[in-house]
Amino acid sequence: MAEKNTADIGFEKQIWDAACVLRGNMDASEYKGVVLGLIFLKYISDRFEDKYNQLVADGDGFEEDRDEYTSEGIFFVPAGARWSDVSAKAHDPEIGQVIDDAMRAIEKENARLKDILPKNFARPELDKRRLGEVVDLFTNIKMIEHGSEKDILGRTYEYCLSMFAEQEGKRGGEFFTPSCVVRTLVEVLQPFKGRVYDPCCGSGGMFVQSAKFVENHSGNINDISIYGQDSNPTTWKLAQMNLAIRGIEPDLGKYAADTFLDDQHPTMRADYIMANPPFNLSNWGAEQLKDDVRWQYGMPPASNANFAWLQHMIYHLAPGGRMGMVLANGSLSSQSGGEGDIRKNIVNADLVDCIIAMPTQLFYTTQIPVSLWFISKRKKRAGKTLFIDARKMGVMVSRKLRELTDGTKEEYKNEDGTSKNDIKKIADTYNAYVNGTLEDVKGFCAVVDTEKIAEQDYILTPGRYVGVEEQEDDGEPFEEKMARLTSELSDLFKQSHKLEAEIKEKLGAIGYEV
Incomplete structure (x- = not known):
């Protein structure tokens, strides 16, 4: 299923398959920390030992100097905690304790990792023989030989996160947003420079994709600052490790905390x-x-936090800030609990820049249809809102899961033979809207004045504004077409009656009356 979600997953799947031998009777939520913890330990050890060998070759005796590593963003791994030390004891009965001790030693030497790393490898339910086998497998794969170490480990980490999200079902949604959804948000917002914030950051996917966007457009990753928080302690730690692998230093608050009741920023x-x-x-x-103070547009109902999240984020926007968020489709039209009035006030404040109706089955964890809301404190098109109906976009990558295409998969083609790229089409549509060059396309996109939204009682469902896709005229006159179609239908009815009689006759012959 998820193995089609990454451009090149040979190595990632190899790691996942190896790690799965550890599972035994453990829940996915339990062994998630084990698998991701091992990936993280192997990664920082590979990076450390690569630099260590370079310093040894220099011959100046600085190979144990912490500053030589931290100055380059490399975590210092003390003697006894290095992968070579761990792998040497792979088949000792106490291998679990060896890994736990290594994690503690690394945390002690790197303040940023304090209380972040998993230290549960010694527990009885984790089969130590299998753990040793996985350590052996990791030992035989030098991760930095598979490309950029940050990229390959990041991809592996993200791949494993997606697999855990799939296995954990609804709970998986707490820490993982499908990358195609995140990338759509990022490609529309284009976060080149400034403060990037996610108040429910999960495992940090929004930040990872923001960093990728900057790097892919020849920007400097140091031009963005990362802020976030999450209420789940395990998820908060996953995010810290996910970002550390990619060389990103975030401010995720002092601890895992509820965004509404304990705002860390x-x-x-x-x-x-x-x-x-x-x-x-x-x-x-x-x-x-x-x-x-955050409820500037109305008090959100106690039964539903959708408009609490929306207003919390608007409150945290800088004067020229922009935001994109995923919301259940009910938020587009709900009138209950004062939500209609809140939505009206936000629209009248000219904050709603773009609404995108997304296709179904994008998430592992829910079938609830969703939309993307884009809010801007300083819209380029004052008094106007772009509506995009993307419900027909995407391709099914499994029986249950859909994915928006990104142009990297040769098997998905447009009619002209080019690779399908749904994410680029959405981003290009938004950019054309901002530049004032977009023409409405029936059934897909429309630029709408606030007055027209008011006429629709401030309901923001894109289908109300983009209309129905135009059908190509086949040249057959309407009267002739109707005569032909009704004649064909009559023939089909006759065939169905004939088949019905034959079935009744055969059932009657064996003693069954219908």
């Missing part, structure tokens, strides 16, 4: 916000937050 104003908050969250703390 109360004064921060972001240039870009990207988020996929929990859909239709109830019991989010409304009673304690009735007079909160």
Whole structure:
């Protein structure tokens, strides 16, 4: 299933398949930390030992100097915690304790990793023989030989996250947003420079894709600053490791915390916000937050946090900031609990820049149809909103899962033979809208004045505005076509009656009356 979601997954799948021998009777949520922890340990050891060997070759005696490593963003791995030390004891009965001790030693030497790394390898339910076998496999694969070490380990980490999300079902959605959804947000927002914020960051996918965007467009990753938080302690740690592998230093708050009740960045104003908050969250703390300064457009209902998330993010936008978020489709039209009034106030404040209706089956964890909301504090097209109906886009990569194409897969072609690239089509449509060159396309996109949205009672469902896709005229006059079609239908009815009689006759012959 998920193995089609990465451009080149040979190595990633090899690691995943190897790690799966560890599972035994453990839940996916439990052995997730084991698998990702081993990937992380192997990665930082490979990077450390690569630099270590270089310093030894230099002959100046600096190979044990911490500063030689930290100055280049390399984690210092002390003697006894290096992969070579771990692999030498792969078949010792206490291999689990060896790995736990290595994790503790690394945390002690690297303040950024304090209380982040998993230290549960010694527990009885983890088969030590199998653990040793996986350590052997990792030992035989020098990860930095498979391309850029950050890229390959990042891809492996992301691949394993997607597989865990699939296996954990609904719970998997707490830490993983499909990369095609994230990349659509990123390609529209184009976060080149400034503060990037995600108030429910999960495993950090929004930040990873932002960094990739900057690198792919020859920008400097140091031009963006990362801020976020997450309420789940395990997920918060996954994000820290995910970003550390990619050389990104985030501020995810001092600890895992509830965004509404314990905002870790109360004064921060972001240039870009990207988020996929929990859909239709109830019991989010409304009673304690009735007079909160964030509810500038109305008090969100206690039964649903959709508009609490939306307003929290608007509050944290810088004066010229822009944001993109994933919301359940109900938020486009709901009138309950005052949501219609909140939506009206946000539209009248001229904040809604673009709404995209997404296709179904993009998520491992839910079939709820979703939309992307793009909000801007300083819209380039004042008084106008772009609506895109992307529900027909994407390709099925399995029986259950759809993916927006990105132009990298040869098997998905347009009619003219070019590779399908849904993400680029959406981003190009948005850019043309911003530049004032976009023409409405029936059934796909429309630029709409705020007055027209008001006429629709501030409902933001794209289908209301883009209309129905025009059908190509086949040249057959309407009257002739109807006569032909009704004649064909009559013939089909006659055939069905004949088949019905034959079936009844055969059933009657063996003693069954219908």
